[in-house]
Amino acid sequence: MPYDGSSSWDVLAGIKKFEQDxxxxxxxxxxxxxxxxxxxxxxxxxxxxxxxxxxxxxxxxxxxxxxxxxxxxxxxxxxxxxxxxxxxxxxxxxxxxxxxxxxxxxxxxxxxxxxxxxxxxxxxxxxxxxxxxxxxxxxxxxxxxxxxxxxxxxxxxxxxxxxxxxxxxxxxxxxxxxxxxxxxxxxxxxxxxxxxxxxxxxxxxxxxxxKFHELSYADRIAQQKFAVKVLVTLYRYSSNILGRSDTLNATNATTSQPLQLRRIFKEALKGVRIAATSTTTAFGNVASEITGTSVLQPDSPAAMIAVESANKSRLLARRLFYSFVKPGATGLYMEDIAKYFPSQHAAHAAFALFDKDANGDVTRDEMEAACVEIHREQLSLERSMSDMDSAVGRLDNLLMSLYVVIAALIIAVALQAQLATLITGFGTLLLGLSWLIGGSLQEVLTCIIFLFVKHPFDVGDRITILTNTYTVKEILLLSTVFLDAQGCIVQAPNVILNTSYIQNMRRSEEMSEPFPFDVAYDTSFEQLEALRDKMLEFLKTEKRDFLPAFDVVVADFPNQETLSLKVDIKYKSNWQQGALKAKRRNKWICALKISLAEVKIFGPKGNPNAVATPERRTLVPWDEVKAKEEVALREESTKLKTPTGGWQLLDKNTFISKHLHCSSF
Structure with a gap:
């Protein structure tokens, strides 16, 4: 707009706008x-x-x-x-x-x-x-x-x-x-x-x-960084699939640079404001820390693969799949992506990230499932690392109490008080209260060592204590809050947990479960070997869920009536996800049931589907039975019941008088 030489009108317009605002x-x-x-x-x-x-x-x-x-x-x-x-x-x-x-x-x-x-x-x-x-x-x-x-x-x-x-x-x-x-x-x-x-x-x-979070999440962060690095490498050499709207591209992946920078700045300021009200670490956006999206251009590969929804993760997976799969092929093979990695070992590790069943090829569904899993793990890490930990907060409260005492001593010395007198009086007070607070201080010290040195579990871990299974809900300084299988909240003192055996399923690698069962006593060794072969065939087709191992152990044959067998269900992951573990267990048991039926191995009661043997019976005419009964009845009635020799037909009084008469002589 050209300048008209009258700036006073602009000033008045600004004043009016300010007044209206x-x-x-x-x-x-x-x-x-x-x-x-x-x-x-x-x-x-x-x-x-x-x-x-x-x-x-x-x-x-x-x-x-x-x-x-x-x-x-x-x-x-x-x-x-x-x-x-x-x-x-x-x-x-x-x-x-x-x-x-x-x-x-x-x-x-x-x-x-x-x-x-x-x-x-x-x-x-x-x-x-x-x-x-x-x-x-x-x-x-x-x-x-x-x-x-x-x-x-x-x-x-x-x-x-x-x-x-x-x-x-x-x-x-x-x-x-x-x-x-x-x-x-x-x-x-x-x-x-x-x-x-x-x-x-x-x-x-x-x-x-x-340090607390580094020990807790170091392995998961390392795995996530490797997964992100693989996705960045593949995306760098991928192609924009023309004619397909179901793949990731620049129009549906990220926003413009000013909007992204503005969002990052707002998130940083929001994180600062939240962290100001607490004394534990505000770790911020873990996804940004892992991929570096806060310092990269919005069109860089690292920024493009840092998608914010599961749907965009599927779009990314389809782009990668269609970019490297050969024309006419239904799966992706390792040689299709091996040239984009510096070594054969790195190519194998990258391909194993998507080939969960280890069958040598990756379908589109497997690629989508792997990308969605990486996205969910990234969100899980972000939520876990940015969450303010309760145990650290309780420890801060304890240290703040000690700080108040030390600060009071510093100010007292500055006011020209006698330091030796203050320390002596304070020590006398602590000594007098030792009988009251000694046990509590010992408990606090034990809990600090349990949480920050031993550190047996994290929030969200699925653990087993004795025979009960729990999910860690919250970690406090003196106690831990669990959720049991029924959804009930259980609070346990850390002092007691310090002396208990704790099985952590999240931190475990591949886990196995014993499965005992009884079969008929006449089961032969050849049948057991045939059962082993059948189950190995099943396990080779289910490499994503189980290890290809099936060993039958004859544990006992009690009273020579049954054979007690034991096998191990060897899963290919831990039991952190209870529903997934139950699904895999049911699949394995159903396969075992079918294999037992195919090799003719039955339970102690035999084949439940066997045809029953005929029952033999003899039929007698009723007239013959009736005639025999009449003859027996007549014979019974003709028998005379008369006394025989040797009977004494005297009553008791006669016997007594006879003995008295004999004794008078």
Whole structure:
């Protein structure tokens, strides 16, 4: 638009636009939740709307509103020192110097906060690009920006106090003024030491959290980095499949560079704000850390394969599949991609990433399943690493309690208290309370060693304790929260877990399961070998789920009635996914049932489908049976029941009187 020589109209237009903006401002739509208000909570006058508009329009106006009024109040004594009270002093120092030093104090905090916010972003875009290993330390700096600002602020107050206040004191001032200034300077030095100690404590927590997560996720991150490297290599040499809309290309993969940079910047600031409320490490976006998308061009291979949904992972898989598969072939073979890798070993490892069943070819479905699995593992790592760990937070609370005691001792020494007296009194107090807190301290120390040294499990791991299987839900300092198979929450003290045998399924490699069963006693060795051959044929077709091994062991033959056999179900992965393990187990058992039937091996009761043998019976005519019964009845009735010789037909009284008569002689 050409310039018309009347700039006043532009100024008036700007004023009108500004007035319309703050008149239409709604407190419900504030840029920060801290400044949002519902209808009716604030007065509806023009001044209130102007104030809320200014603190939300930008960080510059918000900080100006916070800084300027206090700065004006600080300079009131300084102005009075120039005008009406040029000789006014406080502890032998003119008011002007007090205003200058207080301005340094007030502005120093905001300057330290601004530097602590801006420096990590600058370092990430400069040093972080050239030295990738420094990114984690830059993230630590960003997470601890408030403590860094506090440390630099205390340093600025202590350093500026001597030249601005201490050296400006009147030499002839009397009383306690020199002692007061000296005491203030010592107190500022003590605050500087306390701020440094606090920063060291927070940095130690960051390091502990980093080591904690490094031990937990190092293997998974290494595997994920290798998978991403393979995808980047294949995508670099892939082709844009013309005429196909179901493959990944530049139009459906990433957004424009400004939008991507803006999103990354917002995510970084959001991560900083969240990390400021906690003392554990904000690890940020793990996908960005693994692939480097925050420092790469949006059209680079590494940025293109960093897809954000499972659907785009399938599009990526189809592009890779159709780019390298030979015309007319239904599968991808290792020789199709081997030339794109530096060695034959690297090509084998890359091909095994997609050929899960190890049958020598990769179908489109297998390629899609592998890419989706890589995408899900990337999201899982991102959620796990960015989650604030409860155990580290509890440890920080414990260290903060110790910090408060040490900080109190530092300030007491700065106030010219006797250090030996303080330590003696504090030691006496601890000795007196040892009977009360000794057991608790021992438990805390045991739990710290259990979590950060032994570290037997992570959140999400599927573990077995004794005979029960649980999923780790939350790790606390003194206890751990589990979910059992029924979904019930179980909380167990870490002191008890420290002495228990814990089986971790996620950290295990290929696992196996014994499967005992009984067969008929007449089962021969040849039948067992035939069963082994049948099962090996099945296992070779299911290489993705099982190892090709099947060994039959005759454990016992109790009472020579049955044969007790035992075999191992050798899975090709661990049991972290319970549903997948159950599905594979059912498949294996059904295959065993079919193989047993084919080789004629039956249970102890024999063939359940055998035809029953005929039952022999003799039929007798009823007339013959009836005639025999009548003859037997007549013979029974003709028998006479008369007494035989040797019977004594005398009653009891006759027997007694006879004996009495004989005894009278």
């Amino acid at each position: 703050y008149e239409q401002y709604d407190a419900k739509n504030a840029s920060s939740a801290a400044f949002a208000h519902a209808d009716g909570d604030l007065p509806n006058d023009r001044l209130t709307r102007l104030y809320n508009y200014l603190i939300n329009v930008s960080i510059a106006t918000r900080w100006a509103i916070f800084i300027v009024p206090i700065l004006i109040a600080i300079w009131i004594p300084g102005v009075l020192s120039f005008t009406k009270f040029p000789e006014a002093e406080v502890w032998g120092i003119r008011l002007l110097w007090w205003s200058i030093w207080l301005s340094v104090v007030w502005l120093g905090w905001w300057a330290s906060l601004a530097v602590a916010l801006i420096v990590p972003y600058i370092l990430r875009k400069t040093v972080g690009i050239m030295a990738v290993g420094t990114r984690q330390y830059i993230d630590w700096f960003a997470a601890l920006y408030r403590y860094v600002a506090l440390f630099t602020w205390c340093l600025a107050m202590w350093v500026s106090f001597a030249p601005l206040i201490g050296s400006k004191q009147d030499a002839v001032v009397g009383g306690n003024s020199p002692k007061i200034i000296s005491l203030i300077q010592k107190l500022l030095f003590a605050l500087f030491l306390c701020a440094g100690l606090l920063l060291f404590e927070k940095f130690s927590i960051q390091w502990i959290a980093w």
